[in-house]
Amino acid sequence: MKNTVTKLESNYMQQYEAHLERKQRRKRRLIRRLILFSFIVLLAIGMMTTYHMKQRNLHAEKTKEYEQLEKKLANLKEEEKQLKEEISLLKNEEYVLDIARSNYFFSKDGELIFKLPDENLSN
Numbered sequence: 001m002k003n004t005v006t007k008l009e010s011n012y013m014q015q016y017e018a019h020l021e022r023k024q025r026r027k028r029r030l031i032r033r034l035i036l037f038s039f040i041v042l043l044a045i046g047m048m049t050t051y052h053m054k055q056r057n058l059h060a061e062k063t064k065e066y067e068q069l070e071k072k073l074a075n076l077k078e079e080e081k082q083l084k085e086e087i088s089l090l091k092n093e094e095y096v097l098d099i100a101r102s103n104y105f106f107s108k109d110g111e112l113i114f115k116l117p118d119e120n121l122s123n
Contacts, residue, residue, distance in 0.1 A: 007013070089095045100106035 097106070
């Protein structure tokens with residue numbers, strides 16, 4: 001025995017089928033909107049992640065450059081300190097005369113300069 005079901009062609013059934021069809025269309029539109037929204041959100045997250053990574057790399061480079069410049073500044077300050085000390089020593093006439101005597105064999109009146117060989121030379 002086969003049961004066959006016939007579809008009723010009444011006004012109510014037509015309205016009900018139209019209602020079901022509208023419901024399916026709304027569901028499809030909702031799914032499409034959700035997919036589009038998800039795609040936009042994923043795209044925005046990807047762009048923000050890329051931007052964040054670039055900023056982190058830039059910050060790391062700038063930090064490294066800053067540290068190098070700090071070291072260079074410290075070296076320059078030390079060099080400045082040494083040069084100021086040398087300037088103050090060069091203002092002293094005795095110091096300048098000592099340099100002239102040792103490096104350029106400058107002598108005082110009546111003074112003889114003898115160059116002695118280094119004692120470190122091995123025979």
